[in-house]
Amino acid sequence: MSEQAGPAVVVDPYSSGALFASALAERGIEVVAVLSSEKPPEAYASSYRPQDYTDPIVFRGDLAEVADRLRPLDPRCVIAGCESGVELTERLAPLVAPWRSNVAELADARRDKWAMAKAVAAAGLPIIPQICTDDADEVRDWLLRAGLTGRDLVIKPPKSASTDGVVKVAGGADWAGVFAANLGRVNQFGEVDDRLLVQQLVTGTEYVIDTFTQDGVHALVDVCRYSKVDNGPYMAVYDTMRWLPETDPAIPALLDYARQVLDAVGVRYGAAHVEIMNTADGPLLIELGARPHGGGQPRFNRVATGDSQIDRTVRSLAGEPVSADYRLVQHQLCVFHIAPSSGTVHGVSALEKVRDLPSHHFSVQNLVEGGPVRATGNLVDSLDFGFAILSHPDAAQVDADHRVVRDLERELVITPTDQPAAIG
Structure with a gap:
């Protein structure tokens, strides 16, 4: 592992990620904030402490531009402060701090719940029966094949968090109506839910x-x-x-x-x-x-x-x-x-x-x-x-x-x- 002595880079230092700045400062480690959007998502806005950071870097769609600004700082790491920062973190870390980064080829599996489920299943682990699509007919066919017609279901976005947009469909009643009503919804991160996960409701x-x-x-x-x-x-x-x-x-x-x-x-x-x-x-x-x-x-x-x-x-x-x-x-x-x-x-x-x-x-x-x-x-x-x-x-x-x-x-x-x- 490289022994870089520069700052720690925190992407979206909101929610619990806001705690990094003071904890690192106590050890003499500077924090550089990278923001995945101009303003924090509304759900996280109250936790943001801009006074903890000098000249935050705002990502405006150009990954190379952000990476070029970070490399001269010799950062120790690029880590996510909260869920809204995970996707950008996983793209930046291999470019800027590869010695403390995750497997780049599996980046989607650490943010998108469908890619996550497929990666876990590919490793031979049991997962909740589910499908992710924007096509209600595809869901209907899957329910038939999986023997889940008339069973309790969960419909939720693949890339939101905190139970945002999670809907229980008891007995599968009007699942298609729920699916249609939630497809295209804007989630708490300001992203359009252009696909939805449909899962068997599991209990325990x-x-x-x-x-x-x-x-x-x-x-x-x-x-x-x-x-x-x-x-x-x-x-x-x-x-x-x-x-x-x-x-x-x-x-x-x-x-x-x-x-x-x-x-x-x-x-x-x-x-x-x-x-x-x-x-x-x-x-x-x-x-x-x-x-x-x-x-x-x-x-x-x-x-x-x-x-x-x-x-x-x-x-x-x-x-x-x-x-x-x-x-x-x-x-x-x-x-x-x-x-x-x-x-x-x-x-x-x-x-x-x-x-x-x-x-x-x-x-x-x-x-x-x-x-x-x-x-x-x-x-x-x-x-x-x-x-x-x-x-x-x-x-x-x-x-x-x-x-x-x-x-x-x-x-x-x-x-x-x-x-x-x-x-x-």
Whole structure:
């Protein structure tokens, strides 16, 4: 590996990627920001800290121009800050920092969920039955061949994130109508969903495996278990995310599968975020993000484990030893607030009591008394509303406080309006 001593290049330093600048600065490492578009996607705009960067480089369609500006800086790496930066990162890194880049020929498999699934299947791993196309007739034929006619389905974009555009189709009812309504939709990154994935709905327990890879060796940073609920017509609304102890019996099989997935899609360096459904027949990949766990998770992970993907990346770039595993030092749960309907909200002061809970570590609620709220349909809605991090040495206290949070939510009064309104 080259011992470049220049800056770290972070593409789209938003969401958890915004944490790189200060963490690297503490080790005397400069960060150069590359932006994949003139402005951050709306979902990430509030996390961007332009004051952390001198003269950010904006990609305007000319990859060579950006690479030519970066090479004289002798950068240590080119890494993605969040999902919107993955595609550009995977194109830039081999040109600018090949000693810390992933397998170039598999770049699409680290961003496009269809290419991802094909790469994982080609490696001999089980995947969720699925098809990706812009042709409803092709979907219909596939459903017949796969024996999925009349079965529960999921329709989603191949290149969005955070459950954006994910639709459950119970019993496959009017899947063609849902397909037609979502084809051509503009997703949260401002991209047109010109194809859609149609998948069999699989059930089980959902986990996220957070890793850090160096020279192709995939080390475990943390494991969290998701709980998701249906909220009216919306599937996969986040309920909670629980940090698991390293001794949890599910982890060995999940980690083995995740490592094989990372190999299959060509991850050789950096943080990754692998979401897996652990079914009765074993683990199945939901999706992989070739970037840190989003939503600021690494700063909360430090509380739960004393470490994070950001910290491991920094130690790697500073030439220091990088841990191979983790240990849970504090029981921790993220509780995502859920609005059951859209309208005007009253009684928001009830949520102030969340901060008085014994396990309260951090919380944010973005509702305004008498202001609008939209029904929670995806992770962006959850983060717009707010969430609470409950952390305590006693797991029972965390669980008790979780129940209190939900009780406090029920004190909110949402009055329907003619048109659902968005926060902010």
